[in-house]
Amino acid sequence: xxxxxxxxEIFLAEAQEGHEELxxxxxxxxxxxxxxxxxxxxxxxxxxxxxNAMGMGFTEIAELSHVMEDVFNEVKSSRLHLDSAIFSSLxxxxxxxGQLINSLNTGEVVKYKGIKTKLEVLLKNAKASEIVSEDTVxxxxxxxxxxxxxxxxxxxxxxxxxxxxxxxxxxxDSIEQKIVLSDVVQVPVRKLDALLNxxxxxxxxxxxxxxxxxxRGYQSTxxxxxxxxxxxxxxxxxxxxxxxxxxxxxxxxxxxxxxxxIENKKVDLVLEGTEIEIDRNILKIMSDSLVHLVRNSVSHxxxxxxxxxxxxxxxxxxxxxxxxxxxxxxxxxxRDDGNGIDLNVIKRKAVEKGLISADYAKVIxxxxxxxxxFEPGFSNAExxxxxSGRGVGMDVVRGSVESIGGKITIETELGKGSVFTLxxxxxxxxxxxxxxxxxxxxxxxxxxxxxxxxxLRKEDIHKISTxxxxxxxxxxxxxxxxxxxxxxxNMHQTVEEGAFHKTFENIKEDQKLDxxxxxxxxxxxxxxVDKLMQQKEIVEKAxxxxxxxxxxxxxxxxxxxxxxxxxxxxxxxxxxxxxEKMNAKIEI
Amino acid sequence: xxxxxxxxxxxxxxxxxxxxxxxxxSERMQLIIFxxxxxxxxxxxxxxxxxxLTPRIAKMPQTPEHIKGVANIRGNIxxxxxxEQKFGLMKSGSLENNNNSNYTLVVxxxxxxxxxxxxxxxxxxxxNVSDIDTASNFVQYTSLDTNSVIGVVKSGERMIILIDMIxxxxxxxxxxxxxK
Numbered sequence: 019x020x021x022x023x024x025x026x027e028i029f030l031a032e033a034q035e036g037h038e039e040l041x042x043x044x045x046x047x048x049x050x051x052x053x054x055x056x057x058x059x060x061x062x063x064x065x066x067x068x069x070n071a072m073g074m075g076f077t078e079i080a081e082l083s084h085v086m087e088d089v090f091n092e093v094k095s096s097r098l099h100l101d102s103a104i105f106s107s108l109x110x111x112x113x114x115x116g117q118l119i120n121s122l123n124t125g126e127v128v129k130y131k132g133i134k135t136k137l138e139v140l141l142k143n144a145k146a147s148e149i150v151s152e153d154t155v156x157x158x159x160x161x162x163x164x165x166x167x168x169x170x171x172x173x174x175x176x177x178x179x180x181x182x183x184x185x186x187x188x189x190x191d192s193i194e195q196k197i198v199l200s201d202v203v204q205v206p207v208r209k210l211d212a213l214l215n216x217x218x219x220x221x222x223x224x225x226x227x228x229x230x231x232x233x234r235g236y237q238s239t240x241x242x243x244x245x246x247x248x249x250x251x252x253x254x255x256x257x258x259x260x261x262x263x264x265x266x267x268x269x270x271x272x273x274x275x276x277x278x279x280i281e282n283k284k285v286d287l288v289l290e291g292t293e294i295e296i297d298r299n300i301l302k303i304m305s306d307s308l309v310h311l312v313r314n315s316v317s318h319x320x321x322x323x324x325x326x327x328x329x330x331x332x333x334x335x336x337x338x339x340x341x342x343x344x345x346x347x348x349x350x351x352x353r354d355d356g357n358g359i360d361l362n363v364i365k366r367k368a369v370e371k372g373l374i375s376a377d378y379a380k381v382i383x384x385x386x387x388x389x390x391x392f393e394p395g396f397s398n399a400e401x402x403x404x405x406s407g408r409g410v411g412m413d414v415v416r417g418s419v420e421s422i423g424g425k426i427t428i429e430t431e432l433g434k435g436s437v438f439t440l441x442x443x444x445x446x447x448x449x450x451x452x453x454x455x456x457x458x459x460x461x462x463x464x465x466x467x468x469x470x471x472x473x474l475r476k477e478d479i480h481k482i483s484t485x486x487x488x489x490x491x492x493x494x495x496x497x498x499x500x501x502x503x504x505x506x507x508n509m510h511q512t513v514e515e516g517a518f519h520k521t522f523e524n525i526k527e528d529q530k531l532d533x534x535x536x537x538x539x540x541x542x543x544x545x546x547v548d549k550l551m552q553q554k555e556i557v558e559k560a561x562x563x564x565x566x567x568x569x570x571x572x573x574x575x576x577x578x579x580x581x582x583x584x585x586x587x588x589x590x591x592x593x594x595x596x597x598e599k600m601n602a603k604i605e606i
Numbered sequence: 607x608x609x610x611x612x613x614x615x616x617x618x619x620x621x622x623x624x625x626x627x628x629x630x631x632s633e634r635m636q637l638i639i640f641x642x643x644x645x646x647x648x649x650x651x652x653x654x655x656x657x658x659l660t661p662r663i664a665k666m667p668q669t670p671e672h673i674k675g676v677a678n679i680r681g682n683i684x685x686x687x688x689x690e691q692k693f694g695l696m697k698s699g700s701l702e703n704n705n706n707s708n709y710t711l712v713v714x715x716x717x718x719x720x721x722x723x724x725x726x727x728x729x730x731x732x733x734n735v736s737d738i739d740t741a742s743n744f745v746q747y748t749s750l751d752t753n754s755v756i757g758v759v760k761s762g763e764r765m766i767i768l769i770d771m772i773x774x775x776x777x778x779x780x781x782x783x784x785x786k
């Protein structure tokens with residue numbers, strides 16, 4: 019289905035719902051003509067309907083609802099008194115409105131000018147007494163956008179069919195009442211979550227069946243149909259959970275404005291790629307982090323108007339939120355054309371705060387300096403302002419990105435600006451993983467962290483004091499025998515002398531070693547495993563008490579044969595390895 | 607059933623009173639009994655969801671020795687504990703029995719779910735709550751946290767050590783966070 023059609027479908031569903039609600043509200047109002055809540059609701063609905071219809075280019079609906087809105091604007095400010103004649107016109111108008119909405123599907127021509135004029139005459143009479151004030155409209159408009167964003171936060175619209183009956187109206191007009199079938203239903207996210215969980219279990223069951231089948235000597239193609247159906251089902255449900263990133267991006271106009279006002283800066287927000295789709299839950303987890311990044315861009319990135327002019331930049335700064343996707347990854351960029359990040363300042367701060375030693379600061383690479391920004395306890399804010407003194411640090415941002423298997427990177431150029439890029443999975447439930455074997459047990463590494471798979475010989479690996487190194491594409495990388503890591507009682511032992519030499523010393527010269535190169539924060543490490551196995555889509559489950567805090571693993575999955583496969587927490591392990599190293603250097 | 611027609615509100619009250627008194631005197635408790643080392647241990651049946659044949663356990667590096675790993679029990683990924691090891695009950699010659707933990711008790715509360723290895727099919731036993739000697743009278747044994755031992759039950763010749771698995775897991779978690 020094309021985007022145009024999808025929007026039309028959503029519009030139709032909302033319009034029909036609004037139309038039905040209007041019927042009810044008119045009825046309610048007729049019984050109690052002083053019901054403020056009914057009047058306000060009617061005003062709100064007609065206003066939304068008008069806006070939506072204008073956006074979609076449905077002029078007839080827009081015109082009619084516009085007049086109805088005007089009428090209620092008068093009613094609201096008590097300039098128009100409701101009587102039975104007006105009610106009959108209103109009911110009539112609403113019926114016509116309903117017909118107009120339906121005609122979008124049927125293509126039927128509906129005459130609406132008559133009732134429109136009738137309402138306009140009513141208005142003119144009322145207006146003769148006073149002139150409408152614009153203020154009320156504006157107030158309602160802002161509360162309205164708030165309501166809309168709130169709704170989009172908690173609910174996803176899904177395309178489906180449901181039977182909705184319209185309430186009978188008291189009016190026994192000549193117009194036939196029909197039962198209207200809405201083409202859209204709203205579904206609470208938790209129901210979708212539950213559904214996706216069940217599908218996760220189904221996939222595991224399917225894998226079990228496939229494994230069993232192969233064991234019995236059948237062809238793996240025998241279950242191809244089952245495989246296809248389960249994966250269609252899975253992607254179907256995942257697709258339903260996707261929302262357009264614009265839902266979130268659009269909220270940032272306000273966020274940006276507020277920070278800009280506090281900081282006395284001039285900033286424009288540019289949104290790009292708002293049509294990119296992403297899992298609603300991921301969006302929810304990321305929203306706080308994005309708020310933080312955008313605030314940072316304004317408060318630390320963008321310079322004051324005077325400074326910008328001095329530097330020959332336009333007075334108004336620019337913050338760009340840009341989304342793009344590549345396969346299953348969605349990239350969100352927060353880009354500013356401000357000051358950029360001064361690496362020397364960061365380095366100095368890190369030494370001051372004891373994050374790195376002064377000796378290490380002399381040899382530290384630029385990339386590594388940048389990563390210090392994400393260390394807990396590092397805050398580059400020179401001054402504590404309302405904006406930056408919030409306690410949510412960059413370490414929290416990194417934490418939430420990584421909690422869903424994503425990555426965050428920074429590019430910066432002093433004087434020109436910075437870009438923070440979040441690479442996020444577009445869907446959370448299923449991830450690609452590389453399986454390997456170690457000591458006859460299966461483990462998995464998420465593909466998002468896997469850089470390459472290579473094969474090395476003992477002679478390719480060299481011993482240095484703290485561990486092992488080798489070359490990969492001309493770069494020096496650390497090599498870790500996972501076996502050594504797994505034999506340790508805890509991560510603190512990684513700094514013990516020769517901790518990473520043990521397995522290496524016992525292998526034969528000509529033995530071929532399977533190595534998975536993993537990447538995290540621009541650190542590359544080769545994990546030596548016993549045997550590489552296939553690539554597979556897995557449903558990762560979190561580990562529960564009392565093993566929930568094991569640093570090596572982020573979760574586990576159940577394989578087709580019913581065995582458990584632990585999923586390596588690459589981010590956690592590498593973070594630990596490199597942090598431990600930094601500390602070790604300080605001790606020397 | 608009596609066929610008394612005159613059953614007044616006073617009778618109801620009196621009967622209810624009797625019922626309460628009876629319950630207070632002899633509140634029963636259903637236990638699951640299993641052997642650890644050479645001693646008998648008991649868990650309240652309410653803490654146990656089921657007893658299953660021990661499934662294949664995936665070993666988990668960098669965990670304490672008494673955590674044997676995780677296993678797939680009916681689609682749930684559950685940590686498996688060896689209480690013999692935790693309580694230090696297997697020092698003398700029990701090595702040959704090491705791989706003989708045939709059954710797993712699945713302990714479940716709202717928050718926690720763990721498996722406990724046992725060698726033989728566990729039995730059940732019904733006791734009077736009043737028969738429990740509460741733990742406050744014992745010397746505190748470091749690896750067996752006082753809170754997780756409810757007490758000792760004597761049933762004829764048998765002596766059963768009653769433990770609270772949920773408290774035990776909680777203590778375990780606390781220790782883990784403290785050592786971090």
